[in-house]
Amino acid sequence: MPVDPMLQGLVAGFAVEAQEVVQKVTMDLLELEREGLETDALTRLYVRLGRHLHTLKGSAASLGMQDLSDIAHKLEDALAPLKANPQKMPRPVVDILLHGLDLFLLRAQAHADGRGDALPDPAAALAQLVADAPPPEEAAAMVAASGGLAAVAAPAPSAEPVSVPDALPESADAGWRVSSWQVTALMREVERLREVRLRVEERGRELERVAVLLAKQGLLAETAEARTALSGTARSLRTDGEETSDIVDALEDGLKAITTRPVRTILDPLQRMVRDLSRQLGKEARLSVVGSEVSLDRRLLEKLQGSLVHLLRNAVDHGLELPADRERAGKHHEGALTLRVEQQGNLLYLEASDDGAGIDVEVVRRLAEQRGVVTAEETARLNENQLRDLIFRSGFSTRTDVTDTSGRGVGLDAVRASVEALQGRIEVASTPGQGTRFMLTLPTDLGSSPVLVVRVLEQLVGLPMLAVEATQLARAESLRLGKRRAHLEYQGQLLSVVDLGARLGLRALAPPAEGQPLLIVQSGGKRVALVVDAVVGDRDLVIRPLPSEVRDVPAWQGAATLSRGELLLICRPDWLVTETVQVQVSAQRRALVVDDSLTARALHRAMLEAGGFTVHLAASGARALDRLQSDTYDVVICDLDMEEMDGIQLIAKLRERPETASLPVILVSAHDSSVARERGLKAGADGYLSKRECAAGRLLAEVLDVMSRRGSRA
Amino acid sequence: MKVTPRTLEEAQEAEALELLERRASRLREQGENTVEEAVHWIAEFPLGEERYALSLESLRAALPLKMVSPVPLSAPHVVGVLRFQGQVLAALSLASLLGGHGWRQDPAVLLVVDRGDGELCALDCEAIPRPTTLPMSAVEAARVRAEGAVMEVFTQDRQLIHLIDLKRLFSATRGTGARHAR
Incomplete structure (x- = not known):
């Protein structure tokens, strides 16, 4: 069967990919042939084998190579009875499967070489394969000799001898074969160079500061020569830095051109697949693609292709109704499938949706129980979303018959496994009668991306620039303030106002002040007005993935290195635009922890949060006074020994202000002497704890005791 | 029977061998008496x-x-x-x-x-x-x-x-x- 010329360019890539998959399948088959494997191991191997064959089938079908899809389907047939009852695979079955894989690969290569139209009908070869499998030794000999199966599967090579020139003339297409890790390693070096470039910029600024400091010393004549030299060096450093920036940009652009390709290269072939499949099933469907011009890492695209094939085949097979049914339901007879691709910073959002019948949660529950995926007891404890998520479980399929499209219980669990292997996640949303949406979020970690750096209190936060539509200052006339939330009138719409500080738990929720910066942030078609304290500026930054301990915090998508080597957390725009239930903070007791030690702040916070407090943090006395201007607290826990303003000085300031004069304050100090304790209490502290006492777990009891004595809400 | 060396070199060699033998036996004894704890x-x-x-x-x-x-x-x-x-x-x-x-x-x-x-x-x-x-x-x-x-x-x-x-x-x-x- 000839391959569509439009797809021919992709078939060569498929042949290489198929070789890798076949190699994995072969290893699994050899393992299954071994004696003594435990049931768990057998089950795992059969599940993996099924997934690989399903991937081969789906990918071949998506490229229009129906013969290969048929072969993979036959192989799945051979596997099915054993998969249902995992046991050591009999040697004849292994022989058949290995033969089938040889046949698959030989034909794939023939397609890749453009000889697909000369291939004989595979039906005879398949029938012979299943009916009369030769012993493995013979098969190996046949493959090695390129006769036997090769003769069945692929056309005989041309009798014309192929002459190989001694030296190939160089052409525009000439190139090198480079492994992906070599290119990735180069990209990592470029990323490091970009960070070095940022540091060099900072050094230049330091030099300029030194020159200014020298001038301020008043020794103008004595330091004139040194200042001139320093200023000259700073200027040269700036010029060199700018040139380095250009080189880094050029290197990164060049490497991105090598390592990425537009998403449309994998999406375009899916149009054909949707058309063919819907015809085969008597349905009508049209696939729309949004964002196909986004360029992504080739390795990621290759790994995603199989998942997209699965999702679209499922959408056509399970999601869309027959044309007559659609019309009866008041829908257009042609079903709409949409693939939307969006990249923000180092995250890729991919959405596959259909306007079909939606997922019937009751059917999912019943089938999951029938197929032993979960017990009735378990389903009784699941909510609607959890029930819907059962479609991602291994062995689940809502099709009661096994077709070559779906119904083998592999597919969505394979999609989830493949997305999770890429450190991504997949979610599903569905409305009965209206359709289903699969949302994939995947990290893309090559190269830099533009980031807007903003500040909230002392915390710097990065926002992917692509998510920031506009910035403006808060003006009373454009704000609509309600009891619980504020809205901004923006381009004829009312956008929810989200205070980044409150959203991150850094301060209490308050409406934006006049002139405070507002960012219009969008993600997935939703927009909010984000309140920040300052816009620091935009940077091209390399966003790195977060370590496992904080990877699951939904607010953050990664971290980037700033010029001094400190890390900047990058906020997820989709998290920002998601509606949240505002916590009723007024009912909770509130504590302010003032300590210049990051770890002490973290420990006190942990302790107080465990005791039911809402905790805000300040790294210095001055910051604490700022916080107390705008927020109210039930208690302050303050370190005694801080630079600039110590705990005693802070208490003095608090007692001067009428609104904080009676605020309970507990001093915490490494000093454990009675003199230190007496000095602290004399200064106006309500309680005094040594670090030793804190370590012994006394903090919460002391806080409650002090609040009770002051008549607060203990 | 102890063999008497015939030349100066032979005498020095015998002496060196004897010294090495003494050191080896001393080390063997140490090994037997003190077992270093892991x-x-x-x-x-x-x-x-x-x-x-x-x-x-x-x-x-x-x-x-x-x-x-x-x-x-x-x-x-x-x-x-x-x-x-x-x-x-x-x-x-x-x-x-x-x-x-x-x-x-x-x-x-x-x-x-x-x-x-x-x-x-x-x-x-x-x-x-x-x-x-x-x-x-x-x-x-x-x-x-x-x-x-x-x-x-x-x-x-x-x-x-x-x-x-x-x-x-x-x-x-x-x-x-x-x-x-x-």
Whole structure:
């Protein structure tokens, strides 16, 4: 069967990919042939084998190579009875499967070489394969000799001898074969160079500061020569830095051109697949693609292709109704499938949706129980979303018959496994009668991306620039303030106002002040007005993935290195635009922890949060006074020994202000002497704890005791 | 019968052989009488009122506690994130992980350790730990007895050391948010 010329360019890539998959399948088959494997191991191997064959089938079908899809389907047939009852695979079955894989690969290569139209009908070869499998030794000999199966599967090579020139003339297409890790390693070096470039910029600024400091010393004549030299060096450093920036940009652009390709290269072939499949099933469907011009890492695209094939085949097979049914339901007879691709910073959002019948949660529950995926007891404890998520479980399929499209219980669990292997996640949303949406979020970690750096209190936060539509200052006339939330009138719409500080738990929720910066942030078609304290500026930054301990915090998508080597957390725009239930903070007791030690702040916070407090943090006395201007607290826990303003000085300031004069304050100090304790209490502290006492777990009891004595809400 | 050397060289050679033989037998005797006890190298530090230790082989670096960026909304035991050799690592409060409430002094040091699963993380610590040894037999016995991530091992001078098994510690906290590992 000839391959569509439009797809021919992709078939060569498929042949290489198929070789890798076949190699994995072969290893699994050899393992299954071994004696003594435990049931768990057998089950795992059969599940993996099924997934690989399903991937081969789906990918071949998506490229229009129906013969290969048929072969993979036959192989799945051979596997099915054993998969249902995992046991050591009999040697004849292994022989058949290995033969089938040889046949698959030989034909794939023939397609890749453009000889697909000369291939004989595979039906005879398949029938012979299943009916009369030769012993493995013979098969190996046949493959090695390129006769036997090769003769069945692929056309005989041309009798014309192929002459190989001694030296190939160089052409525009000439190139090198480079492994992906070599290119990735180069990209990592470029990323490091970009960070070095940022540091060099900072050094230049330091030099300029030194020159200014020298001038301020008043020794103008004595330091004139040194200042001139320093200023000259700073200027040269700036010029060199700018040139380095250009080189880094050029290197990164060049490497991105090598390592990425537009998403449309994998999406375009899916149009054909949707058309063919819907015809085969008597349905009508049209696939729309949004964002196909986004360029992504080739390795990621290759790994995603199989998942997209699965999702679209499922959408056509399970999601869309027959044309007559659609019309009866008041829908257009042609079903709409949409693939939307969006990249923000180092995250890729991919959405596959259909306007079909939606997922019937009751059917999912019943089938999951029938197929032993979960017990009735378990389903009784699941909510609607959890029930819907059962479609991602291994062995689940809502099709009661096994077709070559779906119904083998592999597919969505394979999609989830493949997305999770890429450190991504997949979610599903569905409305009965209206359709289903699969949302994939995947990290893309090559190269830099533009980031807007903003500040909230002392915390710097990065926002992917692509998510920031506009910035403006808060003006009373454009704000609509309600009891619980504020809205901004923006381009004829009312956008929810989200205070980044409150959203991150850094301060209490308050409406934006006049002139405070507002960012219009969008993600997935939703927009909010984000309140920040300052816009620091935009940077091209390399966003790195977060370590496992904080990877699951939904607010953050990664971290980037700033010029001094400190890390900047990058906020997820989709998290920002998601509606949240505002916590009723007024009912909770509130504590302010003032300590210049990051770890002490973290420990006190942990302790107080465990005791039911809402905790805000300040790294210095001055910051604490700022916080107390705008927020109210039930208690302050303050370190005694801080630079600039110590705990005693802070208490003095608090007692001067009428609104904080009676605020309970507990001093915490490494000093454990009675003199230190007496000095602290004399200064106006309500309680005094040594670090030793804190370590012994006394903090919460002391806080409650002090609040009770002051008549607060203990 | 003792062979008498015939030349000066032969005499010197015989003397050297005799010397080597004497040294060899002395070493053999030492080997028979003193069996060196196998030891486990640890990095020991105070935590609250007690002495704690990590296996020295899990320690990758000790850094000053600075350049750590706090991570709002993270678990209570997460102090923040920092950059180490091009990687982003989590800085964690060891006291919090162990279910304690704090240190006697504010931690000034971060210990970069292998969590036991090949991933690195940083743990806060009052001071740079002291390398020392524990008898391997005592460690093995404690390992058998211990149920959690902290093993109680007595040194030869009857000092109690809480030896932290990082692999157990992190498998106990992974995904559960549990802070009490003991």
